[in-house]
Amino acid sequence: MDKEDFRAGGDRFPPTRRSVIEAARSIDAEEREQALEALCAAYWKPVYKYIRWRWNRPAEAAQDLTQGFFQELLERELLDKFDASRSRLRTYLRVCVDSFVLNEDKAGRRQKRGGSISHVALDFAAAEEELGTTAINPAKIASPESLEEFFEKESMRSLFALAVEDLRKFCDERDRARTFHLFEAYDLEGNEKLSYDQLAKDYGISVTDVTNALAWARREFRRIALDRLRELCGSEDEFQREARAAFGWDAK
Amino acid sequence: MKFLSDSAIERLRGSAGTPDLSGTRYRLLDRIARGGMGIVYTAQDEQLQRRVALKILDSSGANGDFANRLIREARVLAALEHPGIVPVHDVGTLADGRVFYAMKFVEGQRLDEYIESVASVPDRLRIFLRICDAVAFAHARGVLHRDLKPANIMVGPFGEVLVMDWGLAKILNSLASNATRENDPEATIFEKPKQFATAGEATEISVVTGHGTVMGTPGYMSPEQARGDVDHLDARSDIFSLGALLQFLVTGHPEPAPPSGRPRLDKSLAAICSKSTAELPAGRYPNVQEMALDVSRYLDGLAVGAHEESVFEKAARFYRRYRFFILLIAAYLAMRVLILLFMHR
Numbered sequence: 001m002d003k004e005d006f007r008a009g010g011d012r013f014p015p016t017r018r019s020v021i022e023a024a025r026s027i028d029a030e031e032r033e034q035a036l037e038a039l040c041a042a043y044w045k046p047v048y049k050y051i052r053w054r055w056n057r058p059a060e061a062a063q064d065l066t067q068g069f070f071q072e073l074l075e076r077e078l079l080d081k082f083d084a085s086r087s088r089l090r091t092y093l094r095v096c097v098d099s100f101v102l103n104e105d106k107a108g109r110r111q112k113r114g115g116s117i118s119h120v121a122l123d124f125a126a127a128e129e130e131l132g133t134t135a136i137n138p139a140k141i142a143s144p145e146s147l148e149e150f151f152e153k154e155s156m157r158s159l160f161a162l163a164v165e166d167l168r169k170f171c172d173e174r175d176r177a178r179t180f181h182l183f184e185a186y187d188l189e190g191n192e193k194l195s196y197d198q199l200a201k202d203y204g205i206s207v208t209d210v211t212n213a214l215a216w217a218r219r220e221f222r223r224i225a226l227d228r229l230r231e232l233c234g235s236e237d238e239f240q241r242e243a244r245a246a247f248g249w250d251a252k
Numbered sequence: 253m254k255f256l257s258d259s260a261i262e263r264l265r266g267s268a269g270t271p272d273l274s275g276t277r278y279r280l281l282d283r284i285a286r287g288g289m290g291i292v293y294t295a296q297d298e299q300l301q302r303r304v305a306l307k308i309l310d311s312s313g314a315n316g317d318f319a320n321r322l323i324r325e326a327r328v329l330a331a332l333e334h335p336g337i338v339p340v341h342d343v344g345t346l347a348d349g350r351v352f353y354a355m356k357f358v359e360g361q362r363l364d365e366y367i368e369s370v371a372s373v374p375d376r377l378r379i380f381l382r383i384c385d386a387v388a389f390a391h392a393r394g395v396l397h398r399d400l401k402p403a404n405i406m407v408g409p410f411g412e413v414l415v416m417d418w419g420l421a422k423i424l425n426s427l428a429s430n431a432t433r434e435n436d437p438e439a440t441i442f443e444k445p446k447q448f449a450t451a452g453e454a455t456e457i458s459v460v461t462g463h464g465t466v467m468g469t470p471g472y473m474s475p476e477q478a479r480g481d482v483d484h485l486d487a488r489s490d491i492f493s494l495g496a497l498l499q500f501l502v503t504g505h506p507e508p509a510p511p512s513g514r515p516r517l518d519k520s521l522a523a524i525c526s527k528s529t530a531e532l533p534a535g536r537y538p539n540v541q542e543m544a545l546d547v548s549r550y551l552d553g554l555a556v557g558a559h560e561e562s563v564f565e566k567a568a569r570f571y572r573r574y575r576f577f578i579l580l581i582a583a584y585l586a587m588r589v590l591i592l593l594f595m596h597r
Contacts, residue, residue, distance in 0.1 A: 130255045153258075160264050161256050187267045188260050211279065214267075219348075222268035247269040 021089065021234045024079035035079070040070050042162060042232050045127050046154035047097055052131055054147055055101050063124045069100045084234035088242070092234075094151045156246060159232070163225035164188065170220060178203060182210060183217035222247065271308045272348040278306060289318050289419055290350075294357055297341075304341060308352040319351040321419065326353035328395055328421045336386025338406075338414045358414055364402035367501060373521075376501045377551055380494075381544055382413040387494060388540035390415075391487045394424040398485070400493035401472040402500055422485060471506040472496045475531055488533035491543055495528025495536070498547070520550050520569075523559035 023035030048066040051057050057065060073079065073096070082092050171180035182199055185191070196214075200207045226243060233239040256264070271293070273280050278295040281303070285292040290309040297304050309322050329340040342354040360366070363379070370376055383405055387397060397404075398420040406414045474492035476484055496506035502521060517525070524546050530536045537543040537558075546556040553573035555561055561569065571578060 126255070157256055157261060160261055161254060164254060164256065164264075187263050188254075188256070190257075190259050190263055215270075215272075215274075215280070218267045218270060219272050219274070221264065225268060247265060 019233060019235075020231055021079055021082055021084065024077075036070065036074050038231055039073070039079075042158055042228065043093060043155065044070065044122055045130070045158045046151055047093070048122075048124065048127050049131050049154050050094065050097060050147075050151050051101060052128075053150060054098075057101075059124065059128055063122075065101060065104060066124075067122070068104065069097055072100055082234055084238060088238050089232060089234040090152060090155055090242075091148065094148065152245075159228055159246075160225060163221060163228055166224045166228070167217065167221050170224065171217070176213075179213045179217050182213050183221070186214060187218070271306075271346050271350055271352070274347050276344070276346065278304065278354065280306075289322060290352075295354070297354070303357040304354045305357040306352050306354050308346070309350045322351050322353065325419050325421065328418050328423065329353075329355065332390055332393055332395060332418075334386055334389045336382055336413055336415055337390065337418075338416050356414075358406045358408055358416070360406045360408040360412075360414075362403050363405035363407060363413075364500075366407040367402075373502055374551055377498075377547055379407065379413055380498055380501055381547055381551075383415060383497065384494065384540050384544035384547070386413070386415045387490055388544065390421075391490065391540055396422045396424060396485060396487065396490050397493070398422055398477060398489065399469060399472075400490060400497055401469045401506075402497065403469075405497075422482070424486065474533070476533065484533075486533065487539055488536045491528050491536050491540060492530075492533075494540065494543060495525050498528065499525045518550075519565065520556045520559045520561075524550065524556060527558040 020035040020039045023031050023038075026032055026035070044066055047069055048062055051062040051065050052059070055062075055065075078096055082089060087095075167183070168180050171177055182203065186194060186196075186199060196207050196210045199210045203210070225246065229242055229246060230239050233242055270280060270283075273295065277297055277299045279298055281294040281296055283291060283293050284305070290307055293306045293308060295304055295306045296302075307322065307325075309318055323343060326340050326343040329338065333339065338355050338358060340353055340355045343352070345351050367376055367379070370379070383400075387400065390397060395418075397415065397418060399417060400415070404415065404417040406416055408414065470478070472493045474485075474489040477489050477492075498521075500506045502517060502525075524543070527546075528536055528543055537546070542557070546558055549556050553569060555566070555569065
C-alpha cells in the first residue's frame with residue numbers, strides 16, 4: 001500500500017455542508033427540500049424512538065406521528081422560526097415534537113400519512129429493533145434532563161451511523177474498501193482481542209499499513225461526521241459546543 | 253444503515269478524537285494520561301527513532317488562551333534544563349489545528365506508586381532531596397511549579413527523579429524570555445476583574461479567575477494559592493507543596509497530624525513538615541535550599557533548624573549518630589573494669 005494513499009484530504013473533498021437552517025430559508029425550493037431531507041435523515045430515528053419512549057405510543061402510531069412531524073416541519077415552516085441564539089436546534093426539534101404530539105392528541109387526529117419525505121428511507125422495523133437494544137429504564141421518571149439526554153444520545157447515534165455510511169461510500173469510491181473493513185473491524189466491532197498485528201496478518205499487509213489505514217479512516221470519519229454535524233447546527237457556536245460533546249475537543 | 257451500539261459510539265468518539273499527526277515526524281502510539289488542558293500520548297519520533305510523549309491540547313486554534321498556556325508551558329520547560337525536569341523537544345500545531353509539544357517519554361512510575369516499593373525512610377528522603385534540587389533550580393530561574401504532588405513526580409527505571417506537568421507554572425521573573433512573559437496568559441487568568449471597564453469583560457475575567465482559583469490540588473496547594481491570592485505567591489507556596497509531599501513520603505498522607513494508627517513521625521521530621529506547611533508563608537522556610545538542608549541534616553543525624561531539641565532529645569540523637577563508637581567505648585570500658593576486678597582478686 002502506497003503511503004501517499006493516506007495523505008490528508010485537502011481540496012479533494014466536497015465543500016463544507018451548509019447549515020440546514022440556512023438552506024431551509026433559501027428561496028430555492030429544491031434547496032429547501034434537500035435541507036428537510038438532510039434533517040429527516042439525521043433525525044427521523046431519534047424522533048421515532050423519542051415518541052415511542054417519551055409518549056409511550058405503539059409502533060404504528062409512532063410511525064404515523066414521525067412522518068406527520070416532518071410533514072408539519074415543512075408545511076408550517078417551523079425551521080424558519082428557529083432562533084439559534086435561544087436554543088440548540090436539537091432541543092428546538094424535541095420541543096416541536098412534544099408540541100406536535102400534544103396537538104395531534106387534542107385534535108384527535110388519526111391520519112395515515114406517508115410520502116412527504118420521498119427520498120429518505122424510513123426503516124421503522126430497524127428502528128424498532130434498535131429500540132429493543134437501547135437501554136431504557138421504564139421505571140425512571142422522565143425528567144427534562146433525561147428527555148434531553150435520551151434525544152441527544154439517539155441524535156448522536158444517528159449522526160455517527162450516517163457518517164459511517166458516508167465513510168463506507170467514500171472508501172468505495174476511492175477503491176479503499178479494505179481500509180473501511182479495517183476501520184469496521186477495529187473501531188466498530190469492538191473485539192478487544194483484535195490487535196494491529198492480527199489485522200496485518202488477516203489482511204496480509206504490514207502493521208504500518210494497518211496503522212496508516214486506520215489513521216486515514218479515522219481522520220476521514222471525523223471530517224465527515226463534523227461536516228454532517230455542522231449541517232445540523234443552527235450556528236457556529238452551537239457547532240463548536242456539539243463538536244466538543246461529540247469528540248471531546250473543539251473542531252477547527 | 254448499521255446500528256451502532258453505545259460502546260461502538262464510545263470507540264468512534266475516542267478514535268475520531270485522536271490527533272492528526274500527518275505532516276509531523278511523529279507516529280501516534282498510545283494515550284497515556286489526561287490533564288486539565290489536554291491529553292498526553294506516546295508517539296514514535298520517526299526521524300530519531302525514539303519514543304516521545306506528546307502533550308496535545310483539547311481544542312484547535314493556536315490563538316486561544318489554552319493554546320498560549322500550552323506553548324508557554326513548553327517554553328518554561330525549554331528554559332529549565334535540569335536532570336530533574338522533563339526536557340521538551342519540540343512545539344507546534346498539528347494538521348487538525350491543535351497545539352502540541354513533544355517531551356521526553358519517561359518510562360517509570362509515579363512517585364505515589366514507586367514509594368510503595370521503598371520501605372526505608374532515608375531512601376524516601378533521598379528521593380525528596382532530588383525533587384528539591386529540581387524545584388530549587390526552577391525557583392532560581394524565576395519559575396514556580398504550583399502543582400507539586402506525587403502524581404506529578406516520575407521516578408525512572410534507574411532511580412532518576414523527574415518533576416512533570418508544569419502546566420500551572422508561574423513565571424516570577426522570567427530569565428528565560430521576555431516573549432514568554434508578553435504572551436503569558438497568566439496575566440489574563442489572574443488579572444483582577446476591577447481592572448476592566450465593561451461589565452462583559454469583567455464577567456469573562458471573573459469566570460477565568462474562578463477557574464484560576466481552583467488551579468492546584470487540595471492537600472498539596474498552599475492556603476494562599478487555594479484562596480486565589482495569586483499576586484502574593486512566591487517560592488514559599490511551592491515549599492508548602494513540598495512539605496505536603498514530604499509528609500506524604502514519610503506517612504503516606506499529605507495532611508499533618510496523622511490520626512492514631514499511622515506510623516508516628518520523628519519529632520525533627522515532623523517539625524520540618526510542620527514548618528514547610530505553616531499557614532502563613534512567613535512561618536515557612538524562606539527557600540527550598542534551606543528546607544533541603546534541614547532534611548539533609550536530619551539524614552546525617554544532625555540537629556535540624558526547624559526543631560529546638562531538649563537535652564534528652566540531644567542525647568538520644570547523639571547516641572543514634574555515634575551509636576557504634578559509644579558501644580565500642582562502653583565495651584572497652586566494661587572490659588577494663590572486668591580486667592581490673594580480675595587483677596584485684
